[in-house]
Amino acid sequence: MDINKYKSHDRILVAVDCIIFGFDGQQLKALLIKRGFEPERGKWSLMGGFVSKDESTDEAAARVLHQLTGMHNIYMEQLHCFSHVNRDTAGRVISVAYFALINIADYSEQLQLEHEARWFPLNKTPELVFDHGDMVALAKERLRQKVSNHPIGFELLPEKFTLPSLQNLYEAIYEEPLDKRNFTRKILSLGILNKLDEKEKETSRKGAFYYIFDKGKYSKLHQEGVKFI
Amino acid sequence: MDINKYKSHDRILVAVDCIIFGFDGQQLKALLIKRGFEPERGKWSLMGGFVSKDESTDEAAARVLHQLTGMHNIYMEQLHCFSHVNRDTAGRVISVAYFALINIADYSEQLQLEHEARWFPLNKTPELVFDHGDMVALAKERLRQKVSNHPIGFELLPEKFTLPSLQNLYEAIYEEPLDKRNFTRKILSLGILNKLDEKEKETSRKGAFYYIFDKGKYSKLHQEGVKFI
DNA sequence: CCAAAAGTGTTAGTCCTACACCCATGT
DNA sequence: ACATGGGTGTAGGACTAACACTTTTGG
Numbered sequence: 001m002d003i004n005k006y007k008s009h010d011r012i013l014v015a016v017d018c019i020i021f022g023f024d025g026q027q028l029k030a031l032l033i034k035r036g037f038e039p040e041r042g043k044w045s046l047m048g049g050f051v052s053k054d055e056s057t058d059e060a061a062a063r064v065l066h067q068l069t070g071m072h073n074i075y076m077e078q079l080h081c082f083s084h085v086n087r088d089t090a091g092r093v094i095s096v097a098y099f100a101l102i103n104i105a106d107y108s109e110q111l112q113l114e115h116e117a118r119w120f121p122l123n124k125t126p127e128l129v130f131d132h133g134d135m136v137a138l139a140k141e142r143l144r145q146k147v148s149n150h151p152i153g154f155e156l157l158p159e160k161f162t163l164p165s166l167q168n169l170y171e172a173i174y175e176e177p178l179d180k181r182n183f184t185r186k187i188l189s190l191g192i193l194n195k196l197d198e199k200e201k202e203t204s205r206k207g208a209f210y211y212i213f214d215k216g217k218y219s220k221l222h223q224e225g226v227k228f229i
Numbered sequence: 230m231d232i233n234k235y236k237s238h239d240r241i242l243v244a245v246d247c248i249i250f251g252f253d254g255q256q257l258k259a260l261l262i263k264r265g266f267e268p269e270r271g272k273w274s275l276m277g278g279f280v281s282k283d284e285s286t287d288e289a290a291a292r293v294l295h296q297l298t299g300m301h302n303i304y305m306e307q308l309h310c311f312s313h314v315n316r317d318t319a320g321r322v323i324s325v326a327y328f329a330l331i332n333i334a335d336y337s338e339q340l341q342l343e344h345e346a347r348w349f350p351l352n353k354t355p356e357l358v359f360d361h362g363d364m365v366a367l368a369k370e371r372l373r374q375k376v377s378n379h380p381i382g383f384e385l386l387p388e389k390f391t392l393p394s395l396q397n398l399y400e401a402i403y404e405e406p407l408d409k410r411n412f413t414r415k416i417l418s419l420g421i422l423n424k425l426d427e428k429e430k431e432t433s434r435k436g437a438f439y440y441i442f443d444k445g446k447y448s449k450l451h452q453e454g455v456k457f458i
Numbered sequence: 459c460c461a462a463a464a465g466t467g468t469t470a471g472t473c474c475t476a477c478a479c480c481c482a483t484g485t
Numbered sequence: 486a487c488a489t490g491g492g493t494g495t496a497g498g499a500c501t502a503a504c505a506c507t508t509t510t511g512g
Binding site: 179181182186201204205206207227 | 502
Binding site: 010052056084094 | 235239240241279280281282283284285286287309310312313319320321322323325
């Protein structure tokens with residue numbers, strides 16, 4: 001390594017910030033934390049961290065996600081690099097935003113307390129520090145777009161889920177109601193779901209059948225993409 | 230500004246690299262330069278530059294594009310942040326890649342010589358330094374995706390263009406032939422083109438009518454997006 | 459027996475795709 | 486007159502969108 005070649009150039013602090021989406025069966029939510037350090041201590045913020053010189057931004061984002069959730073192998077995607085000169089009031093920091101999808105039920109209450117984290121419905125997010133509000137808005141848009149061509153919605157659900165809950169998820173993402181019959185037909189026609197014999201009976205008297213997805217076909221569509229919903 | 234708050238963290242060199250697309254009427258091309266400095270001097274590379282502490286990455290990319298082309302207000306979009314620890318052999322550099330669309334005819338021969346730049350057909354690009362090959366591949370994919378929902382293809386064409394040349398462009402981007410009648414019908418149905426009385430007679434005896442696009446409707450679709458081709 | 463959510467088909471309209479011939483012109 | 490690329494319409498199939506009633510079961 002010969003960093004001397006570049007030594008006349010500015011070196012800049014680089015951070016990652018994570019928009020963590022979750023779904024509680026009804027609403028799409030984002031996990032936010034109360035900032036524990038200056039500047040802007042005590043304000044709501046995305047979970048983030050600085051990128052060290054021996055890790056990539058992907059690695060930094062995975063590290064930050066692990067810190068906050070205790071989970072590994074979280075579905076995560078780079079969103080955008082935010083770099084306006086004065087975006088951070090305490091100095092020049094470039095931030096690479098990532099969005100992540102987790103099953104809200106897997107998220108540890110324990111860590112939630114430690115980090116003073118809270119799930120906010122996406123239409124009721126508090127004011128956020130810096131440009132984090134822009135990040136959330138962009139992530140929402142990107143999720144909508146992504147979900148229409150790739151079956152990543154399942155990342156937000158538990159292993160076993162019902163068709164009505166899957167439909168609720170899509171309605172929450174698109175922020176518009178979908179037709180139950182059309183939805184069911186389209187999803188099932190993709191052939192990535194396996195019906196179980198078991199019913200979920202919490203939310204209705206009749207009960208709704210559980211489904212799981214077929215790993216093989218799922219991951220194929222995952223890569224290739226299809227017109228989804 | 231109180232940078233002290235963050236002083237214990239690593240500061241990193243940040244660069245931008247630009248994938249500059251052009252279209253010569255037949256082929257989709259990328260503008261590449263012979264690297265004029267170490268490391269990897271003399272190898273083919275994307276045009277890039279370091280981000281200084283008082284500019285955003287967008288500003289840096291626009292600056293770099295201007296340096297190479299002499300043009301202002303180039304259509305440009307952030308692609309992805311590339312950050313693998315060893316991506317640059319001479320030190321830790323994070324690079325934010327941008328793709329840009331220009332009308333190849335506007336590009337100054339003069340600057341081409343100064344920078345030892347050359348247009349390469351996209352399927353015949355030479356080996357590139359570092360991860361620039363990945364950047365080009367990703368940009369190609371992103372262009373294809375973007376162009377299917379947004380009328381940005383026109384950025385690659387001169388003000389007056391013919392329907393056959395527009396079709397050639399789309400065929401070059403998608404790397405597959407399109408049906409002439411279906412293409413014409415779909416494009417014209419968007420109502421963003423105005424037919425001129427004038428014909429282009431270089432490429433055929435009969436001559437093809439020139440079109441220009443209707444700024445108003447064009448920019449509306451530009452923002453909103455539509456199913457395009 | 460009633461309330462509440464689950465499950466299930468059909469039809470009309472729209473959009474997409476495939477396909478072939480005549481036209482205008484320069485040589 | 487002919488070679489070259491430009492311009493134009495139609496029909497079948499696929500997909501989408503709109504729509505309402507029956508089933509199950511806990512209380």
